Structure formats: structure tokens, C-alpha cells
Amino acid sequence: MDKKRFLLASAAYVVMVMVIATAWHIGLFKDVYADARIREQPLFHLGIASIVSRALVVAYVYPLCSLSGSPVARGLKFGLLTGLLLGSYGVLAEAGKYDVGPVPTFLFYEGAFFAIQYSLVGIAVGLIYGQTQLR
Numbered sequence: 001m002d003k004k005r006f007l008l009a010s011a012a013y014v015v016m017v018m019v020i021a022t023a024w025h026i027g028l029f030k031d032v033y034a035d036a037r038i039r040e041q042p043l044f045h046l047g048i049a050s051i052v053s054r055a056l057v058v059a060y061v062y063p064l065c066s067l068s069g070s071p072v073a074r075g076l077k078f079g080l081l082t083g084l085l086l087g088s089y090g091v092l093a094e095a096g097k098y099d100v101g102p103v104p105t106f107l108f109y110e111g112a113f114f115a116i117q118y119s120l121v122g123i124a125v126g127l128i129y130g131q132t133q134l135r
Contacts, residue, residue, distance in 0.1 A: 087110075
């Protein structure tokens with residue numbers, strides 16, 4: 001394993017997710033998420049732990065995948081697959097378990113959030129790893 005790329009990809013994930021999630025949920029679409037019944041004072045340490053654990057997994061798994069194309073194309077494919085996997089929980093299961101306000105609205109905005117976030121993160125990770133891949 002290339003430790004430098006692993007750490008860089010992990011750090012890129014953490015920074016990008018924090019920026020994208022904050023802009024999306026607290027900035028751009030705060031009113032949409034205000035309808036969801038969430039804690040008034042979120043437990044940020046749990047959110048940070050979740051982000052860091054996902055970052056480590058994404059940075060570890062990416063070079064193990066055999067995807068074709070340029071680093072950007074491979075990263076985008078990986079990001080979309082990762083987003084689909086994690087989004088199935090973060091969008092569908094959350095809407096099924098919690099009062100998220102109008103369900104179609106939540107599904108649209110949270111689905112778009114996962115697609116955009118993981119597309120961008122995947123591209124960044126793809127660029128960080130470049131042409132290197134384990135087979």
C-alpha cells in the first residue's frame with residue numbers, strides 16, 4: 001500500500017465531505033432539512049467519527065478495485081458505486097426510519113447530495129491514486 005496516497009486520499013475525503021455536507025445541509029438547503037426531526041444540537045463527534053471511518057475505508061478499497069479508464073473516469077465510477085452503497089442507507093433507510101418531513105423532497109435532496117458528494121470525492125481519490133492500481 002502506498003501510505004502517502006492512502007493518507008492523502010483519506011484527508012481529501014474528510015475535508016471534501018465536511019465542506020460539501022456543511023454547504024448542502026446547513027447552507028444551501030437548510031429549510032428542506034429543517035422539516036426532518038433531528039437533534040437541535042447534533043453530536044458532531046459522532047459525525048466526525050463516521051466521516052473518518054468512511055474515509056479510511058474508501059482510501060483503502062479504491063486501489064483494490066479494477067476499473068477501466070483514466071484516473072478521473074475510474075474515480076467517478078468508484079465514487080458513484082460507493083455513493084449508491086452508502087446512499088441506500090443514508091437516503092432510503094433514513095427516510096424509512098425517521099420522520100424526515102415530506103419523503104419525496106427528502107429523497108430528492110438527499111439522493112442528489114450523495115450523488116454529487118461521492119462523484120466529487122471519487123474523482124479526487126482517482127486523481128490522488130492516478131494510474132496506480134493493485135490487481
